[in-house]
Structure formats: C-alpha cells, structure tokens
Amino acid sequence: MTFRKYLVLAGVTVFGAAGDSVLSHGMKQVGNISIHDLPSLIFAVMNPYVAIGILLLLTFIVLNMTALSWADLTYVLPATSMGYVLLALSARFILHEQVSLTRWLGIVLISGGVGFIAGSPALTSHLHGEEQSPLLAAKGAARNGAPSGSPSHPAHAEEVVSSVVEP
Amino acid sequence: MKHAYIWGGILTIAFFSVVGDVLLARAMKQVGDVHALWRSAGLWTVVSRVASNPNIFMGVAAMTVAFFTLLFALSWGDLSLVAPAAASLTFIGNAFAAKIFLHEKVDRRRWIAAVMVAAGVALLAG
Numbered sequence: 001m002t003f004r005k006y007l008v009l010a011g012v013t014v015f016g017a018a019g020d021s022v023l024s025h026g027m028k029q030v031g032n033i034s035i036h037d038l039p040s041l042i043f044a045v046m047n048p049y050v051a052i053g054i055l056l057l058l059t060f061i062v063l064n065m066t067a068l069s070w071a072d073l074t075y076v077l078p079a080t081s082m083g084y085v086l087l088a089l090s091a092r093f094i095l096h097e098q099v100s101l102t103r104w105l106g107i108v109l110i111s112g113g114v115g116f117i118a119g120s121p122a123l124t125s126h127l128h129g130e131e132q133s134p135l136l137a138a139k140g141a142a143r144n145g146a147p148s149g150s151p152s153h154p155a156h157a158e159e160v161v162s163s164v165v166e167p
Numbered sequence: 168m169k170h171a172y173i174w175g176g177i178l179t180i181a182f183f184s185v186v187g188d189v190l191l192a193r194a195m196k197q198v199g200d201v202h203a204l205w206r207s208a209g210l211w212t213v214v215s216r217v218a219s220n221p222n223i224f225m226g227v228a229a230m231t232v233a234f235f236t237l238l239f240a241l242s243w244g245d246l247s248l249v250a251p252a253a254a255s256l257t258f259i260g261n262a263f264a265a266k267i268f269l270h271e272k273v274d275r276r277r278w279i280a281a282v283m284v285a286a287g288v289a290l291l292a293g
Contacts, residue, residue, distance in 0.1 A: 004202065005202075020246065020250055021246070023241070024241055024246035024250075027238060027241045027242055030242070031242070032242050032243070033238070033239060033242040041235065041238060044238065057234075061230070064191075065191060065195050065201075065217070066195075066201045066202075068191060068192045068195040068196070069195040069196070069198055069199060069200050069201040069202075069204075070200045070201070070202070072192075072265065072269070072271045073188055073189065073192040073261055073265045073269060073271065074261065074262055074265045074266075074271050074273050074277045074280075074281065075277075076192075077188070077257075077258060077261055077281075077284075078258070078277075078280045078281060078284045081254075081258070081284045081287075081288065084251065084254075084287070084288055084291050087291075088291055102290050103290065103291050105287075105290050106286075106287040106288065106289070106290030106291035107287065107291070108287070109283045109284070109286050109287030109290060110283070110284050110287035110288065110291070111287075112283050112287075113279070113280040113281070113282075113283030113284035113287060114280070114284070116276055116277075116279055116280040116283065117276065117277060117280040120274075120276055120277070124271055124272035
C-alpha cells in the first residue's frame with residue numbers, strides 16, 4: 001500500500017461523511033416528500049445543500065471506484081467506515097454535543113474493526129484470465145516476451161502492447 | 168405505519184447498496200488498477216474502459232435506486248437511524264456477497280472486522 005492509496009481511502013472516508021451530513025441538512029430543509037409526489041424529488045435537488053451533498057457524494061463514488069480497482073470490497077468498506085467516527089467526533093468536539101457511552105462504544109468498535117483489517121493484504125481475489133483487463137493481460141504478455149494479446153481480445157491487446165512497449 | 172416505511176426503506180437501501188457495491192467492485196477489478204492504467208496508457212484509456220464496462224452501469228443503476236430510497240427514507244426518519252442502520256446491514260450483506268460473487272478470501276479477520284464495524288455503526292445510531 002502506497003501513501004497515495006491511503007490518501008484515496010481517506011478521501012472516500014471524508015467525502016462520504018461530508019456528503020451524507022450536508023445532504024441530510026438539505027433534506028430537512030426540503031421537508032417531507034410523499035411517495036405519491038415523485039416530481040418533488042426533482043425540486044429537492046434545487047436546494048443548495050442537497051446539490052452540494054450530491055456533488056460530495058459523486059466525488060466519494062469516483063474515489064470509491066478507484067479504491068475498488070486495487071483493493072477488495074471487504075477491505076475498502078471497513079477501511080472507509082471511519083467516516084462515522086469522524087461524524088461522532090466532530091459532533092463532540094466541534095458542535096460540543098453530548099456523546100453518550102453507547103456512541104463511544106460504537107466508536108471503539110468501528111476503530112477496532114478498522115484496526116483488524118489495517119495490516120491485512122488489500123487484495124485477495126484473482127479474476128480469471130478472460131475477465132482481466134486487456135491492458136494488464138497485454139502488459140503481462142509483453143513482460144514475459146510471449147506473443148502479444150490475450151485469447152479473448154487478441155486484436156485489441158496487440159494495439160495495447162505496442163502502446164505499452166513503445167516509448 | 169411510519170416505522171414500516173422507515174425499515175422497508177432501510178432494507179431496500181441495504182439490498183440495492185450491496186448489489187451496487189458488488190457490481191462496481193467486479194467492474195473495477197475487470198478495468199484493473201486505475202493508477203497503473205493512468206500512468207501507462209493515460210486518463211482517456213481509464214475513462215473509456217470504465218465507460219465500456221456494462222457492470223458499471225448496472226452498479227450505478229442499483230446505487231441510484233438506493234440513493235433515491237435514501238432521499239425518501241431521510242424525509243421520513245432521522246439520518247442518525249437511517250444511514251447507520253442501512254450501512255450496518257450493507258456491511259454484513261457485502262461480506263457474504265463478496266465471498267460468493269467476487270470470490271474474495273473473507274477470512275476470520277475480515278468477518279470480525281465486518282461484524283465489529285456493523286455493530287459499531289448500529290451503536291452510533293443509539
């Protein structure tokens with residue numbers, strides 16, 4: 001795990017937590033939405049807090065997808081769950097709200113869970129050859145000096161090999 | 168009746184979140200390491216590989232359903248109940264789904280982490 005990868009996981013944590021709380025604030029301003037009045041959902045997006053919340057959550061999704069490209073789902077999810085701890089700690093130390101003993105126990109459990117997976121390998125799943133990215137398959141072939149291309153994407157992989165091999 | 172709506176919403180969010188997470192994780196594994204891909208082939212290659220993967224669209228569709236259900240549920244119940252309860256169920260659901268559909272090695276350490284985080288999130292809602 002490189003520093004950049006830890007930074008991506010931190011970004012997932014912060015943008016997820018910020019998006020949830022800003023969106024919640026916006027939805028409280030919008031008020032109750034009836035299931036029979038679907039168009040009012042569109043108007044809810046006009047609320048600036050809802051709009052900013054959606055933007056923050058979109059950033060969260062992009063960072064989350066980046067993390068999922070090099071780590072297991074069962075690694076990324078617990079690793080980024082510190083967002084809940086951040087929300088509770090900001091409620092205590094920034095908003096000076098009372099945090100109950102139960103919540104402190106929740107914080108300890110989440111932190112412990114994150115600690116449990118922190119030292120474990122980020123990636124354990126290995127996709128089959130035909131499911132692998134053509135680029136990575138092509139890079140492997142180029143590195144091994146084998147004829148270019150994967151069986152499932154021969155023509156495309158050949159192109160990619162040349163783009164990888166040529167400077 | 169309001170509780171039935173809230174818990175129905177929470178279960179729906181959790182179900183579609185698990186489906187979305189699994190599809191996105193599968194798609195991104197098929198795309199490959201984004202950092203390595205970006206460095207070797209450029210941003211456009213990353214974008215085109217992501218955009219041409221059908222699992223991405225199905226995953227985003229499932230997450231969109233989860234998101235709009237969250238909007239409804241937030242207007243009925245508090246964020247402090249809806250978000251942690253749905254997230255808690257999603258953690259457990261994802262551990263099962265990742266083992267079955269993504270063939271991840273969910274060893275004892277990861278199960279303990281998933282259960283601790285799910286329990287911690289549930290307690291934070293209390």
